[in-house]
Structures are given as C-alpha cells and as structure tokens.
Amino acid sequence: MDDISTTPAPAETGGAGEFLEEAALNLSTSNVLPAGSISISRSARAYAWLVFALMFCLLLSDYMSRQALNALFPILKAQWGVSDTQLGSISSIVPLAVGVLTLPFSVVADRWGRVKSIALMAGLWSVATIGCAVAANYHEMFVARLFVGVGEAAYGSVGLAMLVSLFPRHMRSSIVGGFTSAAAFGSVLGVSFSGLIAAHFGWRWSMGVMAIFGLLLVIIYCFVVTENRIARAHPDEAGASPAQGRATLTLRALFLGLFPSRSVFCAYLGSALQVFIQGTLFVWLPSYLNRYWGMPVSKAAVVAAGLVLVSGIGQFLCGVATDWICRESSLKRWSMAIVYCLALGVLLAIALRMPTGNLQLGLLAAAVLFLASSFGTCGAIIATATPPAFHGSAFATLTLFNNVLGLAAGPFVTGVISDAVGLQAALRWLPCAAVLPLTVYLIGRWCCLEEARRG
Structure with a gap:
C-alpha cells in the first residue's frame, strides 16, 4: 500500500498535532448540521436554486470582466502605443489584487454579512469595468483594472460559502463543482464576445457590455437575495449568527x-x-x-x-x-x-x-x-x-x-x-x-x- 498518512509526524510537530486537532475540533463543532436540515420545503429548495443561478451568472460576469481585455491587446497596442510589459501589467493587476485581498475580504464579509458583501463586490467590479471602457490611457486603465480586482477579490469564496449553506450536505460536491465551472465559461465568453463586439462597435463597447451585464445582475440580485430569505431557505443552518460560528484560533x-x-x-x-x-x-x-x-x-x-x-x-x-x-x-x-x-x-x-x-x-x-x-x-x-x-x-x-x-x-x-x-x-x-x-x-x-x- 502506498496510501500516505496525513497526520504530521511526531518528530516534526511534537505536541503540535494534539494542539492542532483540538483547535480544529473547536472550529468544526459549529459546522455540524442538524439531521432535520436536509429536509427542505419545496419553495425553499426552489429559492435555493434561484440563488444558485444568480450566483453562477455573477461568477460568469466576474470572469467576463476579468478576461475581456485580453482580446483587446492588439487594438490597445496600436491605439495607445503601449509596450507588452504594460499590457501584461493591466492583465496581471487583477489576479494580483484577488490573491492579496481574498483572505482579509472574506473575513470582513463573514462579519459584515455575505449578502451585502456580494452585492457590493459585484457592483464595484461592474463600475470599475465601466472605468475600463472610458479610460483614456494606460494609467487610467491600470487604475480601473485594479478596482476590478478589488471587487472580484473575495466573491468566489464568499459566494461559495453562502451557497453551501443553502443546500444539504450530500449535495455540496455538485454545488461546488457547478458554481466554480462558471469561471471557465466566463473566460470563454469574455474573450470571444469582447473580440466580436470590438470588431463591430469598437473596443470600448466590449468593456461597456460586460459592465452593463454585471450591473443588471446586481440589480436583480438585490431584489431577490436578502438575509431573511436566505435564513428562511435553510433556517437550521442560517439561523446561527456569524459570531456563533467563530472560535478563537491562534496564529500558531x-x-x-x-x-x-x-x-x-x-x-x-x-x-x-x-x-x-x-x-x-x-x-x-x-x-x-x-x-x-x-x-x-x-x-x-x-x-x-x-x-x-x-x-x-x-x-x-x-x-x-x-x-x-x-x-x-x-x-x-x-x-x-x-x-x-x-x-x-x-x-x-x-x-x-x-x-x-x-x-x-x-x-x-x-x-x-x-x-x-x-x-x-x-x-x-x-x-x-x-x-x-x-x-x-x-x-x-x-x-x-x-x-x-x-x-x-x-x-x-x-x-x-x-x-x-x-x-x-x-x-x-x-x-x-x-x-x-x-x-x-x-x-x-x-x-x-x-x-x-x-x-
């Protein structure tokens, strides 16, 4: 057998293994689902799927806004005379912002409220995409792209956490896989539609259409998704406040x-x-x-x-x-x-x-x-x-x-x-x-x- 045990070796960790197991146990006790929570009313289940569809579309918008600019590089290079280094930087700044801000923004969202945080994030990346559409030079585009990344930073983790709370435990793998697949589809749609729109209406409309799509979804989301409705859709899990789900955890x-x-x-x-x-x-x-x-x-x-x-x-x-x-x-x-x-x-x-x-x-x-x-x-x-x-x-x-x-x-x-x-x-x-x-x-x-x- 070449199955590998994942328990840290005693020679490496000493008493840290027991310390870690105790901390993990304290954290995990708040995540145990009541047995009755698997039984959801028909209307609550329909609402959960409606929220899933909206979150999926928002993730589409996320990656469409992120990737659309890649198809426009030849146009921007010819129009603004920018270097490939500059083109690479206005693409790289988005994932850089996402990578740096994902953890702190996720913590803030858990404390402030996931529903409100998601609306704010989606609104920010959509408005920032409008900024990309009206940018007059490389520097303005760079700043606008930075705010696209700020808006997108924690959407994936926060959105997934909210969706997991709406569905029974036995469906979690399907929900996670279905939701995250929107990233690939959004990348494809963003690049392909951006090039086609730019060819017929100009590159600024490429970014503008992505922004309009995102803003429309935000408006629909704000009318459909509320904290109270989320709680009613799965009251056994959602009833607990975020503070109840947190445990003291040391950096070690x-x-x-x-x-x-x-x-x-x-x-x-x-x-x-x-x-x-x-x-x-x-x-x-x-x-x-x-x-x-x-x-x-x-x-x-x-x-x-x-x-x-x-x-x-x-x-x-x-x-x-x-x-x-x-x-x-x-x-x-x-x-x-x-x-x-x-x-x-x-x-x-x-x-x-x-x-x-x-x-x-x-x-x-x-x-x-x-x-x-x-x-x-x-x-x-x-x-x-x-x-x-x-x-x-x-x-x-x-x-x-x-x-x-x-x-x-x-x-x-x-x-x-x-x-x-x-x-x-x-x-x-x-x-x-x-x-x-x-x-x-x-x-x-x-x-x-x-x-x-x-x-």
Whole structure:
C-alpha cells in the first residue's frame, strides 16, 4: 500500500498535532448540521436554486470582466502605443489584487454579512469595468483594472460559502463543482464576445457590455437575495449568527493547519508555478494569433476562447482520471501531477516551435488539456493533508499562491521578455517554465514518502 498518512509526524510537530486537532475540533463543532436540515420545503429548495443561478451568472460576469481585455491587446497596442510589459501589467493587476485581498475580504464579509458583501463586490467590479471602457490611457486603465480586482477579490469564496449553506450536505460536491465551472465559461465568453463586439462597435463597447451585464445582475440580485430569505431557505443552518460560528484560533494553530508538512507546501507552490503557464497562455494567445497567424482580432479571440474551453474540459477529465487511478493514495496523486506536468511541457514545447497551421493548433489543443491539471491533483493533496475545519482557509491560501505567483506573474514576466525578444520567442521559452513545477512535484513526492516513513 502506498496510501500516505496525513497526520504530521511526531518528530516534526511534537505536541503540535494534539494542539492542532483540538483547535480544529473547536472550529468544526459549529459546522455540524442538524439531521432535520436536509429536509427542505419545496419553495425553499426552489429559492435555493434561484440563488444558485444568480450566483453562477455573477461568477460568469466576474470572469467576463476579468478576461475581456485580453482580446483587446492588439487594438490597445496600436491605439495607445503601449509596450507588452504594460499590457501584461493591466492583465496581471487583477489576479494580483484577488490573491492579496481574498483572505482579509472574506473575513470582513463573514462579519459584515455575505449578502451585502456580494452585492457590493459585484457592483464595484461592474463600475470599475465601466472605468475600463472610458479610460483614456494606460494609467487610467491600470487604475480601473485594479478596482476590478478589488471587487472580484473575495466573491468566489464568499459566494461559495453562502451557497453551501443553502443546500444539504450530500449535495455540496455538485454545488461546488457547478458554481466554480462558471469561471471557465466566463473566460470563454469574455474573450470571444469582447473580440466580436470590438470588431463591430469598437473596443470600448466590449468593456461597456460586460459592465452593463454585471450591473443588471446586481440589480436583480438585490431584489431577490436578502438575509431573511436566505435564513428562511435553510433556517437550521442560517439561523446561527456569524459570531456563533467563530472560535478563537491562534496564529500558531492556523499556520499548522495550513502547512502541516513540507509536502503540502510543495503542493501550494507547485500548483502556482504551473498556473504561471496557464495565466500566460490565456492572456497572450489572442495577441499571438493576431501577430503571427495574421488573424483579425475577433477571430483570434474566438480561437483563443476555444483553447480556454479545451483547458476547462481537460481540467475536469484530469480530475476524474486522477480520482479513478489514485483512489485515496496521496503518493499516486503526486505521480499523476508529475505525469501531467511533463505532458504539458513536452506538448507545449513542440507546439510553439511548429510553423503556424492546423498541426500547431492541434498540438496546442493537446497541450492545454493538461494546463489546469494542478487543480485536481494539488487541491486533492491539500484537502487530504489539512484538517477539515481548515479547508476554507487552505483553499484561500492556494488561491493566493495561484494568483500572485501564477496568474499575476505569468503575463507580466512574459510581457517583459516579449519587449526584449518578441512575443513569439517569449512564448517559445514558456515550456521551460514547466521545469519549475515538475521539480517541485518531484520534491513533494519525495517529502510525502519521507513523511509516511516517519509516521
């Protein structure tokens, strides 16, 4: 058996394991659901699904507003004369803000009220998107994009927490999976619609339409979703105040919960380094297709959106394959992460050095199937190794790593390299970046073995 125990080794933690278990127990006692809460009235269940639909659409708006600008890079470069470094920065500032602000904003939302916080966040990113539409230069666009990121910072975590409270425990996996899938669809819609609208009405209307869509959803949300209705939809869970659900938790206990072993740290870091490649491709593919394939902006946006969709399908398939092959074995999950990352690096290296044409496009599609595989492997490793009471904070930590070291760093660094040697040469070096997560995965697998032997 190569199943790996996730209990920290006594040699590493001493009495910290008991301390951590006690803290986790204190936190988890407030999350136990009464047995009667699974039985929900028909009207309450219908309302829960209505809220789910609205939250799903808001997450669509979130990612449409975030990704729409990527399709407009060729237009902005020609109109404003900005460098690729500047283009990369106005893309990277959004995930950077999300990564830095996710944890503090989530804490504030839990105390102030999730319903009000979600309305405020969605309204802010929509108004900020209007700011993008009227920006007159790079600096104004950068500030507007910063506020897009501020608005989007905690929506995913806060929205998911609210949805989980509306549905029975046995439906949580379906709700989480369904809600988060809106990110991939929103990215595709944002890039493709942005390019098409820009081709017919101008780039400012591309951002304007995204903003109008978001504001309409906010208005509907404010009429439909209230704290009282949420409480009535699932009174057994929602009746408790946020203060009742909080327990005193020291920084030491939190740190031990989030980083119980070296292998878990490797999972955070390896995922972020692989997301570096994902963030780069998602941002720069429309420009690459426009500059080197000679595609018009609208067509380049649609083709790039198609590759993003393939990546989303691959993310799901890699997760299913990993669960089917690995079962409960953390060691096998590390092996799958290594295989996926190796396949990504090799296929991407071949594809980006091929001449433009259908063969290159086919190889790119094959490569991006493995682009987001780290979510299924590293996410499962982290969930298995950390106490259930810390899972929310653990995934927020993973989000921080992925956004700061991956989605924010990738487009910016590639933009800097592109200014020096050209975008095509910069992307041809991108597969070398796969060596970093591959190395971390190998170290993580070795740490996992060592922790199992000591355990």
